[in-house]
Amino acid sequence: MTLLDVVITALVALRSNILRTLLTMLGIIIGISAVITLTAAGQGAQQGVNDRIRGLGSNLMFIRPGTVKNGAGPLPGTGPSLFLEDANAINAQNLPYLDGVAAQGTVGGAGSPFPAQVIYRGQNVSTTLVGTEPTYQFVRDFYVDEGRFLSDDDITKKALTVVLGSNVKDKLFGSKEALGESVRISVGPGRFGVGFNFTVIGVMETKGATSTNNQDDLVFVPLPSFQARVPFIRNPRGLTNVSQINLKLKDKSKEKEAVLEITDLLRKRHNVNEDDFTIQSQSDVLSTATEVDRTLNVLLVSIALISLIVGGIGIMNIMLVSVSERTREIGIRKAVGAKRTDILLQFMIEALVVTIIGGLLGVALGLGITQVLSRTIDFNLNLLVWETEVSAGGNAYVITPFWILAGIAMSAVTGLVFGVYPAWRAARLDPIEALRRE
Amino acid sequence: MAQKTAIRLRHIAKVYKLGSQEVHALRSVDLEISNGEFLAIMGPSGSGKSTLMNIIGCLDRATSGTYELDGINVSHLGDAQLATVRNRRLGFVFQSFNLLPRLTAIEQVAMPMGYRGVTNRKQLAKVALNLVGLGSRMHHRPTQLSGGQQQRVAIARAIVGNPTLILADEPTGALDTKTSHDVMEIFRKLNEDRGITIAFVTHEHDVAAYTRRIVSLRDGEIVSDVPNVPSYEQQHSPAAPPPIAAPRTEHAS
Numbered sequence: 001m002t003l004l005d006v007v008i009t010a011l012v013a014l015r016s017n018i019l020r021t022l023l024t025m026l027g028i029i030i031g032i033s034a035v036i037t038l039t040a041a042g043q044g045a046q047q048g049v050n051d052r053i054r055g056l057g058s059n060l061m062f063i064r065p066g067t068v069k070n071g072a073g074p075l076p077g078t079g080p081s082l083f084l085e086d087a088n089a090i091n092a093q094n095l096p097y098l099d100g101v102a103a104q105g106t107v108g109g110a111g112s113p114f115p116a117q118v119i120y121r122g123q124n125v126s127t128t129l130v131g132t133e134p135t136y137q138f139v140r141d142f143y144v145d146e147g148r149f150l151s152d153d154d155i156t157k158k159a160l161t162v163v164l165g166s167n168v169k170d171k172l173f174g175s176k177e178a179l180g181e182s183v184r185i186s187v188g189p190g191r192f193g194v195g196f197n198f199t200v201i202g203v204m205e206t207k208g209a210t211s212t213n214n215q216d217d218l219v220f221v222p223l224p225s226f227q228a229r230v231p232f233i234r235n236p237r238g239l240t241n242v243s244q245i246n247l248k249l250k251d252k253s254k255e256k257e258a259v260l261e262i263t264d265l266l267r268k269r270h271n272v273n274e275d276d277f278t279i280q281s282q283s284d285v286l287s288t289a290t291e292v293d294r295t296l297n298v299l300l301v302s303i304a305l306i307s308l309i310v311g312g313i314g315i316m317n318i319m320l321v322s323v324s325e326r327t328r329e330i331g332i333r334k335a336v337g338a339k340r341t342d343i344l345l346q347f348m349i350e351a352l353v354v355t356i357i358g359g360l361l362g363v364a365l366g367l368g369i370t371q372v373l374s375r376t377i378d379f380n381l382n383l384l385v386w387e388t389e390v391s392a393g394g395n396a397y398v399i400t401p402f403w404i405l406a407g408i409a410m411s412a413v414t415g416l417v418f419g420v421y422p423a424w425r426a427a428r429l430d431p432i433e434a435l436r437r438e
Numbered sequence: 439m440a441q442k443t444a445i446r447l448r449h450i451a452k453v454y455k456l457g458s459q460e461v462h463a464l465r466s467v468d469l470e471i472s473n474g475e476f477l478a479i480m481g482p483s484g485s486g487k488s489t490l491m492n493i494i495g496c497l498d499r500a501t502s503g504t505y506e507l508d509g510i511n512v513s514h515l516g517d518a519q520l521a522t523v524r525n526r527r528l529g530f531v532f533q534s535f536n537l538l539p540r541l542t543a544i545e546q547v548a549m550p551m552g553y554r555g556v557t558n559r560k561q562l563a564k565v566a567l568n569l570v571g572l573g574s575r576m577h578h579r580p581t582q583l584s585g586g587q588q589q590r591v592a593i594a595r596a597i598v599g600n601p602t603l604i605l606a607d608e609p610t611g612a613l614d615t616k617t618s619h620d621v622m623e624i625f626r627k628l629n630e631d632r633g634i635t636i637a638f639v640t641h642e643h644d645v646a647a648y649t650r651r652i653v654s655l656r657d658g659e660i661v662s663d664v665p666n667v668p669s670y671e672q673q674h675s676p677a678a679p680p681p682i683a684a685p686r687t688e689h690a691s
Contacts, residue, residue: 332536333549335495336525338553
């Protein structure tokens with residue numbers, strides 16, 4: 001028998017019980033389509049997050065209070081150990097590779113215990129309130145679109161001026177003019193919160209995110225005004241607490257040098273042996289994000305694999321039933337000269353044909369589901385890259401040829417693994433016993 | 439007819455273990471079958487004739503003794519080698535036809551040739567089907583064929599590989615009288631016209647009546663081995679069907 005003969009024999013056998021074949025296949029179809037869909041979602045999220053992180057600016061470094069363990073972000077509230085004075089000290093060093101420094105304090109946003117809101121004529125929008133310096137624009141490569149950004153004058157006067165993120169502006173004002181209007185910014189939980197009126201002096205450019213919680217949802221006020229008006233972040237030692245210092249490098253290749261030198265400086269200033277701050281470069285953030293994505297992908301693929309195993313058990317079950325039903329056929333085939341290997345091959349090929357056809361259908365179904373999902377459901381992966389939440393989603397489903405081939409390979413492996421035992425049972429049947437069976 | 443020995447059994451014994459008990463299905467059977475012979479192996483239930491058929495058919499191995507098929511000692515061959523021997527040298531015809539329900543007649547007949555790796559197997563299957571007079575029903579499935587036609591497909595499947603010996607296990611047991619005669623006629627013609635060696639395993643005397651030699655078994659031993667004059671020759675009329683009540687053949691003891 002050539003392999004083609006065996007395949008044709010398998011197809012004839014499978015066609016003779018088409019409903020059962022389809023139901024058996026269903027397990028594999030669901031498993032493989034799950035693999036395709038979930039990996040597409042995972043890959044899409046990963047790609048989206050990576051794009052966003054790159055979009056933050058490639059020569060960016062951050063200093064945050066607290067230490068980082070195991071590559072995770074610093075825990076919120078690990079201590080007020082980073083100050084505006086640190087930023088000024090770094091700036092005073094005139095480091096040759098440093099292009100700019102901007103300290104910032106932050107409240108509100110996802111994960112913050114203190115919600116922040118912007119209120120205009122009874123409408124309110126949740127936001128992340130950022131108190132910062134005029135250099136922020138340049139350091140973060142994020143500029144105003146309308147009006148102006150915070151000025152040195154605003155800083156010295158502790159002015160009650162605010163620059164709105166484009167989403168905040170759109171939500172509160174729509175197409176109306178926002179510049180010169182007065183908005184109320186409230187910080188803190190419920191009635192314990194404090195609120196002050198700020199005058200809108202500018203609106204930021206749109207960073208072009210479609211999902212929620214991004215740079216377009218921030219509002220910016222002068223750092224001293226932020227310090228003065230948000231009482232619960234005041235420092236008892238009279239220093240100015242900041243939640244982040246942004247650094248812009250001239251040259252990315254100086255990253256390591258910068259980290260070493262600034263670490264040294266801050267250790268001396270803070271008089272500590274063990275760092276009470278963390279310097280993270282964009283590549284660190286990227287690798288953290290990749291790590292998170294990898295974990296997510298492992299999770300998604302595990303879910304898909306479990307459904308494949310369930311499908312495989314279904315295959316094994318049906319193949320065992322089939323072997324038992326066709327005992328007589330096996331006896332006849334053996335009587336006319338089929339060897340054990342012929343019978344083994346016949347049933348293995350049957351299992352393989354079911355799983356491979358199931359795998360192909362599963363790939364097709366997975367592609368279809370992905371198409372539908374990308375038009376309807378946002379698959380959001382939100383990663384908090386410090387105060388800036390980086391998210392990806394919407395139609396960010398990425399189908400790679402690798403996963404299509406992997407899906408088909410997985411279905412074949414399922415057929416092999418779960419088909420071998422029934423086939424072996426068939427092959428070792430005694431021909432006399434098999435012929436006697438009704 | 440060539441008198442070369444097709445089958446030679448020497449002191450063949452078969453012992454089954456049923457729990458602690460030993461059942462002697464065959465006790466020292468000696469039997470030779472020459473090419474071109476047409477014989478019946480008879481005996482009541484439990485006489486060991488099925489066991490003997492399984493051993494001759496290379497479906498089972500004897501506990502002791504030697505078995506030569508076409509001069510080859512097959513007593514100690516492995517499973518795969520026995521499968522090859524069955525495929526190349528033996529043909530089986532069963533009481534219940536044992537056709538595969540999904541396959542057409544020509545596919546049934548071609549199947550053994552598939553395991554032999556022959557490429558023109560459909561061709562060979564056609565020839566075999568024509569020999570049994572089923573040339574017009576090659577593409578029918580078993581459910582579309584009568585019992586007699588099904589058995590003829592099975593006979594075609596047995597002869598397609600040009601075997602040394604056809605083993606038929608009560609081939610008319612499931613057929614009515616008229617059809618039985620038709621099927622037996624086919625066997626007789628295959629034996630007489632084409633010299634195919636045929637051994638029936640049966641307990642029916644009207645089947646045995648067609649043959650030229652009758653071997654009787656009882657309690658695992660050959661109790662008689664006598665020539666037989668086929669009943670249709672007694673009537674000097676080869677075309678006429680033989681009487682269904684066959685003449686009794688004598689038994690030793």
